[in-house]
Amino acid sequence: MPATPNGFPHTPIPEKGITKDAILATLAERKANDKDWRGGRVFSLVYSAGDEHHELLVDALGLYAAENGLNVLAFPSIGLLSHDLVRSTASLLGADDPRSGGQIDGFLTSGGTESLLQAVKTGRDVARHERGIARPTVICATSGHAALTKAADYFDVDLVRVPVDGGYLADPAAMEAAVDESTILLVGSAPSYPQGVVDPIEDLAAVALRHDLLFHVDACMGGFMLPFLARAGRFERLFDFRVEGVTSMSADLHKYGYATKGVSAVLYRTPELARHQVFATTDWLGGFYASTAMAGTRPAGPIAAAWASLMHLGLEGFTDLAVRTHDAALALRRGIEAIDGLAVRGDPSMTVLAFGAVDPERLDIFEVANVLATNGWYLDRQNGPDSLHATVQAGNAGSVDELVADLALAVQSVGSRRAADRSTSYATGD
Numbered sequence: 001m002p003a004t005p006n007g008f009p010h011t012p013i014p015e016k017g018i019t020k021d022a023i024l025a026t027l028a029e030r031k032a033n034d035k036d037w038r039g040g041r042v043f044s045l046v047y048s049a050g051d052e053h054h055e056l057l058v059d060a061l062g063l064y065a066a067e068n069g070l071n072v073l074a075f076p077s078i079g080l081l082s083h084d085l086v087r088s089t090a091s092l093l094g095a096d097d098p099r100s101g102g103q104i105d106g107f108l109t110s111g112g113t114e115s116l117l118q119a120v121k122t123g124r125d126v127a128r129h130e131r132g133i134a135r136p137t138v139i140c141a142t143s144g145h146a147a148l149t150k151a152a153d154y155f156d157v158d159l160v161r162v163p164v165d166g167g168y169l170a171d172p173a174a175m176e177a178a179v180d181e182s183t184i185l186l187v188g189s190a191p192s193y194p195q196g197v198v199d200p201i202e203d204l205a206a207v208a209l210r211h212d213l214l215f216h217v218d219a220c221m222g223g224f225m226l227p228f229l230a231r232a233g234r235f236e237r238l239f240d241f242r243v244e245g246v247t248s249m250s251a252d253l254h255k256y257g258y259a260t261k262g263v264s265a266v267l268y269r270t271p272e273l274a275r276h277q278v279f280a281t282t283d284w285l286g287g288f289y290a291s292t293a294m295a296g297t298r299p300a301g302p303i304a305a306a307w308a309s310l311m312h313l314g315l316e317g318f319t320d321l322a323v324r325t326h327d328a329a330l331a332l333r334r335g336i337e338a339i340d341g342l343a344v345r346g347d348p349s350m351t352v353l354a355f356g357a358v359d360p361e362r363l364d365i366f367e368v369a370n371v372l373a374t375n376g377w378y379l380d381r382q383n384g385p386d387s388l389h390a391t392v393q394a395g396n397a398g399s400v401d402e403l404v405a406d407l408a409l410a411v412q413s414v415g416s417r418r419a420a421d422r423s424t425s426y427a428t429g430d
């Protein structure tokens, strides 16, 4: 195998192509070291509504593997599928309620990150073109997703991150205190990724209205979970376009919409706001060119798969999955809280939570994660304070009891190892 500058192995393009069977066998072999999400032990990155649903997604993807989502004149069915997805997402987020104003419009993007990028870019454009603010400021809480920092970096805006309160929630008063004449956009989360808490959206919207700001609700995580928990009577707060002052929202189909990767929706309260996302030019030799997302050529397969997911599960199926997943998250929370030395961070609002040591001096939670990893469990790690993060999705529901049992054992073994280390160091006088 030839050496490469970064030291990674490289399989060069063979002189003569190899067979389909050999290729698929090699890919399967390559996957051997990847996390095995099918067993329900991966609490991050993958959302699974079961094998039958997965097969449907793969079939739908395959049907559109070659088509190009850039051009809906050539492939009108992609335009219709996209329209269905945008309208259905809007409906879930209050668009059919008179309080929304009845004008919600939006687009599909490649994921939550791009949806946030688009929302910030729209804010920047409104600031520059309608309000004469040359270098606008966006305000979010320290819990706001990292993609907001990326957006500020990409689009030359300043991002002010305001510390969360003791419950990891955005603090409306502190965020209001950060508003100045350059501010264009506030961002709240429903829920935040790090601790899974839904920010006080109505209070943040009131701040936005008082200062004539745009207000984006990042429901990338919650957009396809909170509406179904609400339907099941498990979530009551308003967090969507029914709240006056919310001007845009993002919701990821490729998370709790149980679609394949590559589909999110970004929605705007008015067509005037949405228009900022449309790019069109004739300023080159190739004729009229227009797009509504960052990419030009874009995959159509994930759009078809997302559509298949919504149609197959239906509102009832989504509600059942939401309830089952919420029950699993509550069981996980109770299990964690029953383990001596562990605490859940804040009061998680749905199915995403973080937990860590009550006293980090006595228990290294990342050591606990290392022990869990030896049994195939995968949880993300985060700081501020050191914690493990679990996104509980339908595919994890059957594994929570086992995780809690293994977690208790891992905490015990890390704790006793640490005690043994301490007694050794006392004995040797270190």
Ligand SMILES: Cc1ncc(COP(=O)(O)O)c(C=O)c1O
Residues within 6 Å of the ligand: 111, 112, 113, 114, 116, 145, 147, 189, 191, 192, 193, 218, 219, 220, 221, 252
């Ligand atoms: C609240 C929130 N916003 C945005 C994102 C970014 O989404 P993506 O990873 O699809 O780009 C995430 C991802 O977990 C998220 O949880």
